[in-house]
Every structure is written in C-alpha cells, then in structure tokens.
Amino acid sequence: VAGVRRRVTSTDVAREAGLSRATVSYVLNDVPSRSITEATRRRVLEAAERLGYSPYAPARLLRKGRSDVVLLVLPDRPQGPVGHAMVEQLAAALDAAGLTLVSHLSAGDAAVWNAIAPAAVVGATLFTPEQTADMRRAGVEVIVPSDEQALAIQRGGASWSSQIGRLQGRHLLGLGHRRLACALPDDPRLQDVARQRLSGVRKACRAEGAPDPVHMTVPLDARAAADALAGLLGSAPSAVCAFNDEVALAVLAGMRTLGLRAPDDLAVIGADDIPAARLAVPPLTTVIVDGGHVGRSVAAYVIAALAGEDPGATPDVGALSVVPRDSA
C-alpha cells in the first residue's frame, strides 16, 4: 500500500532518451511553435512510456502559474438526481475544455482552496465575503457564486428556488385552486432556500389575486406530518406546494393518517422528481429542473471567464416544467 519509490522526472526521461529536458517538455506538451523531428519525437515518447513518466502537477503549476482544476463547493446534504445531473454535466463540459472538476462538501473551511489552488470555484452554496476574499488570496481567478445569489434568473431577479415556487403556485392556481399552503422542511440547513420558495408561491398568488399562501413545517414522518396538517386545516387550503418530493411524500402520508385523499381533499405538488415520486400513492405531480442544463451553462460561464472573455450576465439556469401526475 505504501510506496517509497522515487518519482520519475522529466530529467530521467531526458537521460533515457539522450536529449535535454527542454526537448522532452516540448514533445510532451505538443508545443505548436516548435518543429521536432519525428525520430526525436518518438524517442521521447518511448522513453516516457518505458519509464512510466507522468509530469508532476505541482511543479508544472508553479511554473505555469495557472491551474486547470475547478472546485465545486457542494452543500452538506444528500444530492438528488437533479444535483447529480448538474455535477455530471458540469464535469463533462469542463473536461472537454481541458479542465478537471473536483467537489468538496461545504464546511466553511478555507483549507480547500488553499490546498488545491483551483483556477475557479463554483458555489452550489453561499459564499461569505470573507470566503470570497480568501479565495482571491489563494489565487482563484473565477468565482461563481451560488445560484441562489447570482444564478438568479434574470427576468424578475428572482432566485431559482423562488422560480420553482412560482411555477408550483401557478400550476395549482391554473387548476382552479385559490387557497394554497406551503409545506416546508424542518431541516435547519434548508430554511434559507425554503423562504425563497415560499416567496415564489406568494408571488404566483398575488399575480392571480389569490390570498397569500399559509405555510407549515412538515417533518419526514407520517404522524408528525399529520399533526402539522391538522393544525393547518382551519385555514382550509385546497392544495399544497411542497418544498420537494420528500416533503410532498410526507404530506401524502399525513393525509392518509387523517383519512384525506389526494387530489380531491387536498392537491399536492412536489419538486425534483425523485424516483419515489412516480411510485407514490397517488403518483406525485412535481416540478422538474433540468440539472444537466444548469451544469452545462455554468461550465460555459466558467470557461468563458477563464479565457478572459466576458461570460455574459450569469449562467442561465434553464427551463423548469411541471410533470403532471395524479396528486394534483
């Protein structure tokens, strides 16, 4: 498991090939402005192969002064399929541009960017001004703040999360509902996003002249969800916008405990379209976000900014759409 072997350097390759380190470097990096004999070329390549040479990143970085690593800072919670698609497409698009993506779960620690000196940092989480300053100091060239901050969709300046709320509300209102409720998660780490969501639903209601939505916290447990629901029935909502599909599932479970049926007694709409959504009883109507699209547009933004071009406003987060099923 442990290895004490000395590192193979370009000097070794040069010696093995009977050439200089400069030539080795030129061949290995395919420098266009240099013309190299085919014979020399081959000699270098073969020597490198034979020795198992692989350039040492820190040294190369120190010399070139520019990293090709992009760091993605992820919020500290499990990732659904949308988040996964986002990361996957972001990585693929960056890779095609010669950039490597690595992720780190947010813990507010400066150590990460200092430890890897990335060319860019993408936040799927909020950055404090102190963190941003610290990144700059660590030599990070491009900083893409969280979607909640800057990936905010331009029209209306509303955040992504609030857009989802707006779409949920609009869908329910379009179905004829007037009194809406919001089911929010009890996870403290989600409260900021939850607030955005609620404001999106409220916006939809006001646009249609419907009363402001009421809201409640719904734990991921049938009994607790039933209690939360029971406390809300006084205001007689006819439909609920859930923070995400899990919360929606909890609402459905609570309703079952209370002897209520969806969508007749109460319509329910979720968000994320997790696999369990379509398997629920009844199958859950939900809002889907094209995570892949978000990933690709963030990648384009990073690549442009790194190339010194004006990346344009902020990344486009793409279209949301509702997947109509039976719960609403």
Add this chain to the structure above:
Amino acid sequence: VAGVRRRVTSTDVAREAGLSRATVSYVLNDVPSRSITEATRRRVLEAAERLGYSPYAPARLLRKGRSDVVLLVLPDRPQGPVGHAMVEQLAAALDAAGLTLVSHLSAGDAAVWNAIAPAAVVGATLFTPEQTADMRRAGVEVIVPSDEQALAIQRGGASWSSQIGRLQGRHLLGLGHRRLACALPDDPRLQDVARQRLSGVRKACRAEGAPDPVHMTVPLDARAAADALAGLLGSAPSAVCAFNDEVALAVLAGMRTLGLRAPDDLAVIGADDIPAARLAVPPLTTVIVDGGHVGRSVAAYVIAALAGEDPGATPDVGALSVVPRDSA
C-alpha cells in the same frame, strides 16, 4: 469576476516585516525546533495579515514533496443518505488529521490524480490495474480500493453488498418465508453490485436449507414492475429482497397494480432507508448501513497508512441492521 493582481508571496511578507523569507516561513509554520522572539513573531503575523498572504500550495507541495489532499472517487450516480454520511464523516475525520478531502465522479480518467497529485486516493468505485499503476506514477502514496474489492468484510470474505443481501435473506427466512425472490435494478451501472447482492441472498438461503432465490429486473415504474412481478409469480415466492429502497418501492407499486398486498401476499425488504421508505404504503422494512461508521474507519485507515504505520487489514465497514416496518 476576473482578477489580474499579482500573487502575494512570502517575499512580500518578509520585505513588509523587514525580515527574511526563512523567518517568515518558520513563524507561519510554527516550526517547533525554532525559537522565535515574540516581537519577531508578531511582526511576521501582522505583515502577513496586512498583505493578505496565503502560502501558495503548489510551491509548498513541490518543496515538501507531500500533499495533504485525499481524493475520493465516487461512482457516477446520485448518492443516498448512506453515501452522504460516509463522505461527510470521512471528510471530518481526515480534516481533524490535517487532511483535505475532495471528490470526483468516476469517469475512468487519469486526469484527476495527475491534476491534483493527492497523497491518497479512496475508491468508492472499482479501480482497474491500469488506473492503480497510473496513480502510483502520479505519486499517490496510499490507495484504498472500493469496498466491493477490499473493504470486503473479513469474516467470510464477502463483500459489503453481499453482506446486505445475506442480512435481508436471513431476516425474511427468520420470518418463516422459504421461497425468496430478488428484485434487481435495471441500471447497467449497478449490475456488478447487484450480482453480489444476489449471491448474499443465496448464501442465506443455503445456510437455512431453503431453495435458491429466483431473481428479476424491476424498472422504477409501476407498470413495468407489475409486468416483471407477474412473470415471476409462477415460482410462487412469498417474499422479495429488493436491491435498494427505490427498487422496493417499485415492487410495492407493481404489487398494487396487480392487486397484491404487502406483507400478506408478498413481503418486501429494501436497503438504504431513504426518507421515502418510512413514508411508503405500507412503510418499508429495510436494511440500514451506518455510512458514518464506514467513513470514519476508512479515514483511520488512510491516516495510519499515510503515517507509515501498518493500517491493519482493511477498513471495517461496521454493522448492518434491519429496520423492521410493515412491508415484511
């Protein structure tokens, strides 16, 4: 967004403090073998603060020859709560030892370890011999292969996934079932793990003298699941071990379509305990893995190996347990 400012180096700090780079380095790294005047100390610290100095990782690495970054290679699929707890605890335990964890979604690309030159690579995914050789070349000191390869629990030499299958089988058999079925996922990326799972269930059956389990592929869709189930009814199983909770939910949905009830017509047990499991109809009996424990024990292994100590066999993956609910 882009910044052209020159990097602040230790030379700048030295100049600002009116001292040498050596002294700056000694103070900033708190070298124990050096005694430094309190006044000098403070002068360095203040100058560094004033200039916003942060040591440049590549340079330090090049000199010290040893990174404090650990790379985790993750399989390319969404992570459930178990995987998340594993990553979280692994990161925390490494952090306490001065190591920084970063992750990368597997894509079989050598670029990752070459780009960041980590001290250790932990695989939550299988490594080919070529990849391992490539890591060695890139200077990776410690390589921890996937649990499926080496985190395999010692007793019996069975892999983690197969242990889960065994526990599922044992639980069902203990409930009096004799004819078991396995519900496997249709995702091609999961086939290897699925095979392990099946072999675990088979092992449990043989230990009890029950017939070998039959198996079927169950897509995450009620209709398709019903079809799969219908094709299986000929062999008259009385219980099914699902690959994970999502597949279990699909089995439940398929049964509903067929007019079957759990657990009376068919008992169902899942694995992972995702939030949707306890909210299902009926609430899903499942197997829970202590992801946090796995993360901590992998961290201990990495830390010991990096310190040159014998890390002992391979990381302990900790106890599995079944969460009994209504579906079995």
Add this chain to the structure above:
DNA sequence: CTGAAAGCGCTTACAG
C-alpha cells in the same frame, strides 16, 4: 535568535 542559499520539477524565453 536570524539569514543566505539550495533545490523540489517543470516550462519557456533565449542562444546556437
């Protein structure tokens, strides 16, 4: 108690 100097491995002007 502090500093001058070497060297980690790489790339890239600059000579030849």
Add this chain to the structure above:
DNA sequence: CTGAAAGCGCTTACAG
C-alpha cells in the same frame, strides 16, 4: 532542429 539557464514560491539544512 536542439540545449543551457532562469525562475515560479516555498521550506529547510547550514552558517553565523
């Protein structure tokens, strides 16, 4: 077409 040399920013023996 190829090579000798400088220098990226850091740490650490080695002198003083």
